[in-house]
Amino acid sequence: MQKFDPIFPAEAADPHVTLIRPTAPIATPTHGGRAKCLQRLVRLDLPVPCTVALSFRTVHGIAHGRMPDLQGILRHFDANALLCVRPSSEDPDWGGPGSILNIGMNDARYVDLSATLGTDAATSLYLRFIKSYAIHVARLDPDLFDSIADDGRQALSEALMTYEEEAEEPFPQSPERQLGEVLRSMARAWEGTTARLLREAKGAPVDAGLGLVVQEMALGLGMGECGSGVLQLVNSDTGALQITGRYLSQSQGRDALQRGAASLFLECDPRGPSLEELAPEAFAQLKADAALMRRKLRAEMQIEFTIENGHLHILDGVRVRRSSRASVRIAVGLALDGIIPPQEALLRVEPRALSELLHRQIAEDAPRDLIGKGIAASPGAATGRIVFSAAEAQSSAARGEACVLVRRETSPEDIRGMHAASACLTERGGITSHAAVIGRGIGLPCVVGA
Template structure:
């Protein structure tokens, strides 16, 4: 039951001294956190002296009391308006993205007003207004079934009479004629709709807090119907898709609210257009004023705004102003233009773009309005979208690429053997894996759209088919689309938006680089990766994983010969075949990076990854090596490990089979000498992986120094290099002081460090991680977002102990966490020198680092 609030209580007569129900003037107490964004924007428009109809705002607290059953004395609210005026009520939430109940127009319409309007604007328009209000009130306020009006034909007096009769019959009372009753019921209905369970859950899904408030604005209406030129529409000065200057919007004669946007074919152009009539021709003065008002709003509100307007007998009324909705590419154009026009500063422009939004600029994306036939979904591991025919093997992907056809490589999970297939594919889909699985890491490095962990689909590799969540079967050769931005797998082809990196992007990123105070490098394994890194203005290569260079066909056989070698001499002979290829790889990287740092990680994976797993592959290897198949299978079995990722890999392999590291060191140094002859001075950084003890570093350093001395003597050339350690075991963090005595840099590999700290397989964690996050075990997947408490504690210990032992040691992280804003914030606070991430994530990291630095400057302006 509604209880009236007396004057002097929470809801009083609108005025400058009442913060709860406030007449919007240039000086009334009005803030977004108390009255919502719409109310505050309307006050700004009033301050600009724009033709805004008289408006009263209800605060969040007032609306909350309305939802609780309290009824204000709305006659005090009505007294602020002309007694013959019709009103509308609109929601005013703190963030427009949180939504809210729909606007209600024509409040106050009754038999008396209908008769008056028939005289003023004609019976047709007056009847139409009354009929609209009855239907809106019946459905949105009285909560009657909308279908009860379906049998009412036309819009004339007979239809109006029928609508009143239907309402009275269904509601068991006459349609309310008192404007105060109408307004009170509408306010209460909108308040309760906001605080309902469904609405609350919907806005919480959009990031709204549980206690998010709603304000309401009551505004005098400009009718938009009647004699002379009447209508309504919206206008903005920018194209929301491209961000380029362009008057866009729609106008519809004899309409109200946002009817012009409903796709009505009667909507007309704003500017003169040879295709049809325009507002500029129908109401030139109103159109000219609209453009002036829009330009003023852009300059004074410092934003591209959309104007909602009504024209009544040629007179213009501005009903509202909202921020123009925009695509990511348009958002970038808009902030750069605002800064170049002197409306906002370059620093503010940098702060206005969400770093993750840059991913939409760097990759093709599914068009926002494109229909989506969803087959399944997984983890959005690498952004972008691509369409192609299904293939299930790397060989099939390469064959498809050779024919010039796009394909999607589908695997249960990828391995290093799939590298060539991934290079050939347009996108990758896997059943297993998480954010740091092989497919995810390589996909991001290649800029390849990738969805992993799509366990809700059935993968039938032997049958060469996949089954969607709704039971449909797709076979090899069928076309699908992978959306690595959303994690969705789509049927067929869809409309795409191409990536565009133009002068606007480069200008914006130069502004970001001027602010950031931490370096950003790229993880790059190939010349193509390095070119991408340079294109995105990485400050060098922070991680070059050399093992990826060994999976090319001409290198795989010598590697296998090395693995099957019986003694040191045979191993060296096999590696002699690989040496010139590795040297050429490093030389090309040095040429591309033109003197910028290149950090090369020595061989890391276990040897079994280079050996075939199928019987057919083993027979082919036996033939290539001129060995019995039994010898091949026995050797493969002898290399098998219960847990190869914690077995003989990394530095352990480098110490037990040192010829591999000797060959790589020689290739690096010979490439350094060759680059110097070409005018490229490089100081290569050699990184030893999976270190746990200082003695491991001592042993590797001794052999690397011996190789360096030999190359200097053979080539008669001087060069320098830096040797460091990849810190990716908990013990290495704890013993960072000992290790730093023998290392010039420490690069923390957060992928493996997270895996070992948690005791989690990063390839398998995706199977249960979503449930862990849902139940609050982890706040977020630790392979997706750096665990600053657990893993972070190890990182801090490593930093402190490493710097204590060697104050000038260079510190970095090079895991997939490196482009995340929260991870970069941690690295800045902990004292890291740079982060290194996948090439396509370099701009994201650059922007995130700049925003963090700017935030610090705003908090500590004197610093």
């Protein structure tokens, strides 16, 4: 839970490295969207673990060798707490480095956790941190660590030995050093040339900053009911009100969403066990908190949560990713429930989303046989006989028969056939190929690069 440290009164707080509390000087343009959202959750008195926010300016300084007071940051947390560091950019669509979990795990902490959580859980925590630190912080060869099976203390010894051989030093035991190296790695990753070009392609300004949040971990591992998951109140594809997400016992982060994980449903479901059956009180609190976030934050949110010995902790909240169809339905739903005014609902729907919705679509539950994949160059759905030339397409249209023009790639001579066809499919080409550009121009469904 959020801890208020009397050593750092609000009036003396550093606005660039600050404990997230209701009155802390945190804003999206200076600390990023994740930090601001966490502050809003703290103001709602939700069970958010203790978190410290680092501003864009601080992270930029870290990338250039100017470290903040690491001991001061660590003093906000319990001495035995494990920490995680998450990115906080101004717009989540701009991306950022991945989160690093279990900072502070070392040989001494491993012995303590083995006594309280059990050897298996402690080994899993330590091994996960060593692999993550080696690959994403020390930048060692991932293949060396990915090949180490998660099979207990032997794997842990192998991981420590591999790290020492590759890094030419023992695995760092100081939480202060671990935190400093994680912060430096994430800051430099954000300011790298490749990362900058990728986010600029998504519309980010050249000088876009990154904030970081350092958060005390709720472990999700232990003797009682422990685990992690994600929840949202709407379907991302349709926008319909529907509790979606997954929960995985004895897990951390977003493990529940990994392919092949033995995850549980959230609500009672005839297809299998659910969190509602396993921990009804925690599930009821989670639903109530999600509804409160929807009402107070005026948006559909996806919640990342952890249950530790039956107690709920909310780690993060982000706006639900949505299809064009869902974005319209979500905006309308928020307006009908009186959460946002109708005028704001209109402004929340991008013109591009409306354009996509005006095209024909295949029903979500329609049976289908998939025979190939390609690039969705122009939206829409169509059906018809396959034809292989513009002349055949025109003949088919003259007979009143729908057809799909299939070509290796189109040329200006094929435009008459594209006008006559219901859709176009090409073996070659990309999003800016001839077929793609013409298809979008005349409103013709088109798949290229099949």
